[in-house]
Amino acid sequence: MRNVLRRLASLLGALTPATFPWPGMDVSLASGRQFHLVGSIHMGTSAMAPLPARLLERLEQAQALIVEADITVSPPLTNAGETQTPLADRLSASHYDHVHQLSEEYHLDLAALDALPAWHIALLLQSRQAERLGLRADYGIDYQLIQAARANDQPIIELEGPEEQLGLLRKLPDQGAALLEDTLTHWHTNARLLQVMIGWWLESRPVDVRQAFPATFSQDLYRYLMTDRNHRWKSTLQQLPPGAYVVAVGALHLYGADNLPGLLQQ
Numbered sequence: 001m002r003n004v005l006r007r008l009a010s011l012l013g014a015l016t017p018a019t020f021p022w023p024g025m026d027v028s029l030a031s032g033r034q035f036h037l038v039g040s041i042h043m044g045t046s047a048m049a050p051l052p053a054r055l056l057e058r059l060e061q062a063q064a065l066i067v068e069a070d071i072t073v074s075p076p077l078t079n080a081g082e083t084q085t086p087l088a089d090r091l092s093a094s095h096y097d098h099v100h101q102l103s104e105e106y107h108l109d110l111a112a113l114d115a116l117p118a119w120h121i122a123l124l125l126q127s128r129q130a131e132r133l134g135l136r137a138d139y140g141i142d143y144q145l146i147q148a149a150r151a152n153d154q155p156i157i158e159l160e161g162p163e164e165q166l167g168l169l170r171k172l173p174d175q176g177a178a179l180l181e182d183t184l185t186h187w188h189t190n191a192r193l194l195q196v197m198i199g200w201w202l203e204s205r206p207v208d209v210r211q212a213f214p215a216t217f218s219q220d221l222y223r224y225l226m227t228d229r230n231h232r233w234k235s236t237l238q239q240l241p242p243g244a245y246v247v248a249v250g251a252l253h254l255y256g257a258d259n260l261p262g263l264l265q266q
Helices: 002-015 053-061 093-105 118-132 141-151 162-170 173-185 187-202 219-238 260-265
Strands: 024-028 033-040 064-067 156-158 243-250
Touching (some): 024 260, 064 141, 118 162, 118 173, 141 156, 141 243
Parallel strands (some): 033 243, 064 156, 064 243
């Protein structure tokens, strides 16, 4: 009976993630792999640095840091390629008007946007929106963790790497038209979501990343950018040698359908 109770307690511990004063949770696998999953924001504010001391201690004790891509040594996703179809012909009238408005607000050259794939325009607009909210890449959570791991002389493992991420974007149907349309449709919701995630790192109270968030992706796009990647990352993590790891991925990967911690716990 004692062994049964011990196994039950272990199972409940794996299925009920602890809460931390940052968006994180522990997942333990029977194979001896222990993951501390961190919901990263790829851009942050100066108030989000330095990272919490307890998180840095977890990193020091880890066998390696795992990230989507090492953004500190790789160029940003700027090699987008060009398109010959004018943007006005690729978007609805309302969405084109919205892009025109945002290009004026963020001092972007609308003629230059004409030559970019839709996914590249979406990422550019998202980046400008984050900058307007005071966010910078060198205060991003994964950026800070990578710098800390490098200072500790710890291995850094990439789940994808920039080139693979660029390949995913290039393979989007219609050059990522759905991503741009979703970005425009949920423009204000995305801004509020960014502010919520910033608050996770600024407020000294437990964070439960399992809470629901508004859907800002179409179903097909969510499956391609979130669900499918979570399944691939699960396979990669399960193949690692036994040990403790800190895993920093975009916060949206930690909740919702087929989220990464849920897949690992299956």
